[in-house]
Amino acid sequence: MVAEVRNFMSVLKVQEVSKFFPGTRALNRVNFELEHEGEIHALVGENGAGKTTLVKIINGALEKNEGTILLRGEPYHASNVQQAQQQGLAFIPQASNLIGCLSVKENLFLGQEHVKGSLIKRIDWKRSGQSAARLLTRVGLGHINIDLRVEDFEVAEQQLIEIAKVLSIHASIITMDEPTSSLTEEETRRLFDIIRFLQRMNVSVIFVSHKLDEVFQISDKITVLRNGECVGTRNTSETNREEIVRMMTGKEEAEKYTRKKRLHGSVIMKVSNLKTRGIVHEVSFELAAGETLAIAGLLGSGQTKLLETLCGYYSPISGSIEIGGREIRIHSPKDALRHGIGYIPEDRHIKGLMLNQSVQDNISAASLRDDRQFGFLSIAMQLERVQKLIEQLGIICAGTHQLVENLSGGNQQKVLLARYLKVKPRILLLNEPTRGIDVGAKTEIYNLISSFKVQGGAVLMVSSELPEILGISDRIMVMHEGRVTGFFSTGEATKEKLMHAMTV
Amino acid sequence: MNKRLLVPIFGLVAVLIAIAVISPYSLMPVSFLNATKNASYLGVVAIGQTIVMLTGGIDMSLYETIALTNIFSANFMQDNPFSILSVTLLAILLAGCIGFVNGTMIAKTGIPAIIMTIAMGFAVRGSYLVLTKGAPRGYIPEVVRFIGRGKLFDLVPVALLVWLALSFGVILFLNRTAAGKSVYFTGSNPTAARLSGINNDWTIILVYVTSSVFAAISGLLISGYLGMGTLDAGVEYMLSPIAASVIGGTTFAGGIGGIGGTIIGTLIMRYVDNLMTLVNARHAGKLIVQGVIIGGIATMHSTQKWSLK
Numbered sequence: 001m002v003a004e005v006r007n008f009m010s011v012l013k014v015q016e017v018s019k020f021f022p023g024t025r026a027l028n029r030v031n032f033e034l035e036h037e038g039e040i041h042a043l044v045g046e047n048g049a050g051k052t053t054l055v056k057i058i059n060g061a062l063e064k065n066e067g068t069i070l071l072r073g074e075p076y077h078a079s080n081v082q083q084a085q086q087q088g089l090a091f092i093p094q095a096s097n098l099i100g101c102l103s104v105k106e107n108l109f110l111g112q113e114h115v116k117g118s119l120i121k122r123i124d125w126k127r128s129g130q131s132a133a134r135l136l137t138r139v140g141l142g143h144i145n146i147d148l149r150v151e152d153f154e155v156a157e158q159q160l161i162e163i164a165k166v167l168s169i170h171a172s173i174i175t176m177d178e179p180t181s182s183l184t185e186e187e188t189r190r191l192f193d194i195i196r197f198l199q200r201m202n203v204s205v206i207f208v209s210h211k212l213d214e215v216f217q218i219s220d221k222i223t224v225l226r227n228g229e230c231v232g233t234r235n236t237s238e239t240n241r242e243e244i245v246r247m248m249t250g251k252e253e254a255e256k257y258t259r260k261k262r263l264h265g266s267v268i269m270k271v272s273n274l275k276t277r278g279i280v281h282e283v284s285f286e287l288a289a290g291e292t293l294a295i296a297g298l299l300g301s302g303q304t305k306l307l308e309t310l311c312g313y314y315s316p317i318s319g320s321i322e323i324g325g326r327e328i329r330i331h332s333p334k335d336a337l338r339h340g341i342g343y344i345p346e347d348r349h350i351k352g353l354m355l356n357q358s359v360q361d362n363i364s365a366a367s368l369r370d371d372r373q374f375g376f377l378s379i380a381m382q383l384e385r386v387q388k389l390i391e392q393l394g395i396i397c398a399g400t401h402q403l404v405e406n407l408s409g410g411n412q413q414k415v416l417l418a419r420y421l422k423v424k425p426r427i428l429l430l431n432e433p434t435r436g437i438d439v440g441a442k443t444e445i446y447n448l449i450s451s452f453k454v455q456g457g458a459v460l461m462v463s464s465e466l467p468e469i470l471g472i473s474d475r476i477m478v479m480h481e482g483r484v485t486g487f488f489s490t491g492e493a494t495k496e497k498l499m500h501a502m503t504v
Numbered sequence: 505m506n507k508r509l510l511v512p513i514f515g516l517v518a519v520l521i522a523i524a525v526i527s528p529y530s531l532m533p534v535s536f537l538n539a540t541k542n543a544s545y546l547g548v549v550a551i552g553q554t555i556v557m558l559t560g561g562i563d564m565s566l567y568e569t570i571a572l573t574n575i576f577s578a579n580f581m582q583d584n585p586f587s588i589l590s591v592t593l594l595a596i597l598l599a600g601c602i603g604f605v606n607g608t609m610i611a612k613t614g615i616p617a618i619i620m621t622i623a624m625g626f627a628v629r630g631s632y633l634v635l636t637k638g639a640p641r642g643y644i645p646e647v648v649r650f651i652g653r654g655k656l657f658d659l660v661p662v663a664l665l666v667w668l669a670l671s672f673g674v675i676l677f678l679n680r681t682a683a684g685k686s687v688y689f690t691g692s693n694p695t696a697a698r699l700s701g702i703n704n705d706w707t708i709i710l711v712y713v714t715s716s717v718f719a720a721i722s723g724l725l726i727s728g729y730l731g732m733g734t735l736d737a738g739v740e741y742m743l744s745p746i747a748a749s750v751i752g753g754t755t756f757a758g759g760i761g762g763i764g765g766t767i768i769g770t771l772i773m774r775y776v777d778n779l780m781t782l783v784n785a786r787h788a789g790k791l792i793v794q795g796v797i798i799g800g801i802a803t804m805h806s807t808q809k810w811s812l813k
Contacts, residue, residue, distance in 0.1 A: 311699065332698070332701075333700070333701050334702070336701075337700075338701075345699060351695045351696060351699060352699070354689055354692035354697070355693065356692050356757075356760055357689065357692050361688070361689070365685070365689055365696075365697070365702070366699075366700040366701050368682035368685055369682055376676070376681060377679075377685070379680070419700065
């Protein structure tokens with residue numbers, strides 16, 4: 001009897017839901033429950049654990065194969081996102097839903113425009129403008145110009161616009177898939193304020209995230225998925241990080257960061273007074289063989305521009321780059337690769353991988369010339385080298401012919417790393433090397449960086465996660481608005497000192 | 505084997521079965537080789553179109569390059585080896601220049617390929633209209649005619665050999681050279697390609713030069729087949745090379761497809777054409793059937809793509 005009452009009370013109850021894709025079982029009899037209104041429920045798990053599949057089923061973007069879902073005690077079914085929205089469920093996906101070339105106003109009411117007129121229905125722009133201003137004020141964007149195009153705004157602002165759009169449909173359950181992956185700490189705080197505001201309005205939030213710190217900050221409850229199965233649900237106040245990690249990986253989070261001792265090699269790269277069009281000003285530093293130099297800084301402080309100038313993607317305006325004591329000119333990534341500089345970009349889908357090409361082609365793309373015999377590619381030789389790297393990096397794929405788009409995020413990142421290890425570089429430039437990949441894969445990437453360093457390579461790394469920087473680097477260079485504002489050896493650095501230098 | 509080839513192979517088998525049922529005689533070696541030879545002219549120009557499409561581009565000027573080559577050769581070729589050789593080389597060089605301008609403009613200014621190549625097509629057409637004053641002159645020497653429509657040992661069509669040799673060369677190029685692989689990489693993700701040390705601009709220029717040169721070679725074969733210069737030599741090749749590429753599994757998005765598929769696509773186009781002639785279909789009927797086949801196979805390609813995901 002009691003159980004039945006509770007059943008009736010719960011806002012959303014997912015019971016024994018399974019989902020099959022050709023060849024794999026993405027979800028296996030998963031249970032998930034939002035017990036009361038205004039609950040903030042975090043959904044965590046490694047990549048491929050089934051988080052996104054589950055929230056897509058809840059929001060009508062995918063159909064389940066088995067199981068039932070109850071919405072306030074009533075059987076719930078939505079075969080597309082619109083149907084879910086009509087029942088009060090809104091989904092903010094990882095990739096933006098907004099249309100960049102339309103204005104904020106147009107985006108907010110896309111598909112649900114205010115209309116006026118009876119014979120010829122027209123869009124009532126005046127009323128749209130007023131509602132838009134009201135909605136945006138609630139997410140703290142009351143000051144922006146709603147006639148500007150969405151693509152002209154920062155990613156964080158776009159995310160807030162997306163939330164305003166969700167508010168406009170009066171959703172009672174909002175799902176956010178990795179909402180903080182491209183936000184700075186400050187922007188994340190703002191997002192959390194909004195989530196708490198939603199909570200006070202009795203809106204329930206399903207919060208999907210990789211970042212456990214944030215999960216512990218914001219959530220009431222945590223549900224852990226592993227390999228498509230529900231491992232368990234905990235009240236956030238009654239659990240701790242170690243337990244959740246154990247549930248996610250099935251093993252202890254023992255050696256998360258592996259920093260091998262720094263080799264004191266000779267200076268391999270010397271950058272003096274480098275200046276680029278746009279943001280980077282008078283940047284100078286030295287990088288030695290066998291060390292990891294990490295660059296810390298707020299988003300948009302010029303870190304990416306610096307790395308992309310060193311790898312030849314952009315040209316510097318002034319300043320010099322020396323490799324092994326000789327000044328070199330880098331006009332293109334081709335030149336940089338010839339000097340042993342490999343760059344791994346922060347966005348593997350947009351800048352890094354050729355998604356519709358095979359694992360083998362992606363790994364060998366930067367070193368095609370090395371695989372030639374008598375002027376022609378030797379596929380056998382290439383295959384042998386690629387297989388060696390696949391083994392060495394522990395890339396899990398169905399074969400070297402598998403398309404990279406079908407790999408999990410962690411394996412895609414390893415493919416990218418393998419491409420630049422195959423060129424046998426002296427210097428690796430890594431931009432957010434562990435973004436959007438799961439805990440297990442992160443540890444493996446850290447191990448790979450360490451072993452590259454131990455073999456005499458030099459690593460220059462950009463990361464927006466301070467624990468990561470403190471965990472694996474030997475030295476830290478802090479940037480603020482395109483200038484270097486400090487160097488720290490990792491021993492003396494603390495989060496507070498770094499934050500101070502990052503914001504000056 | 506490449507799964508994308510399954511659809512065109514299935515289509516080709518279906519067409520061959522249809523021929524076997526309706527007109528078994530046309531599968532006899534001599535008439536079958538003849539029908540296959542007729543695919544060579546389209547086959548050669550379709551190779552070029554496929555290479556361009558692999559980079560995510562398109563070349564709409566090829567049919568005018570074919571026409572230009574035809575008129576140019578008829579106008580200047582004399583019946584002596586030196587003239588034949590030099591005019592042939594000049595025609596190919598001229599086409600190479602057309603492709604170089606196309607590729608350079610597309611790579612360096614970012615002008616959409618379809619606009620650039622249509623504009624180039626107009627310019628080329630205007631040029632040969634000026635050259636001929638609207639009335640092509642001259643004739644095609646016997647040697648070129650032999651290459652265009654003759655048979656080695658009275659059996660194997662020379663044009664077919666040319667097509668096969670070029671196909672083999674390009675397959676080797678695309679799969680076994682760094683530059684060939686770059687064609688796929690540039691088409692798949694130019695930023696990633698650039699960060700892998702590939703010079704996208706150079707790759708794009710290379711593919712447009714190649715497509716134009718292949719159009720010129722096709723134009724020479726067609727000239728041999730026609731035996732004279734005509735203003736309409738290219739008309740039939742405006743869209744059919746694109747159709748052959750698409751049937752063979754090459755996409756407009758870039759990075760996917762290849763010459764193997766295009767060869768099969770070309771054969772399907774030509775065998776269907778042949779079949780329609782055998783049943784005395786009119787031109788309009790041929791067009792309708794072609795449209796249905798192109799649409800049908802393209803649909804199968806897209807649905808197959810989704811189901812493989």
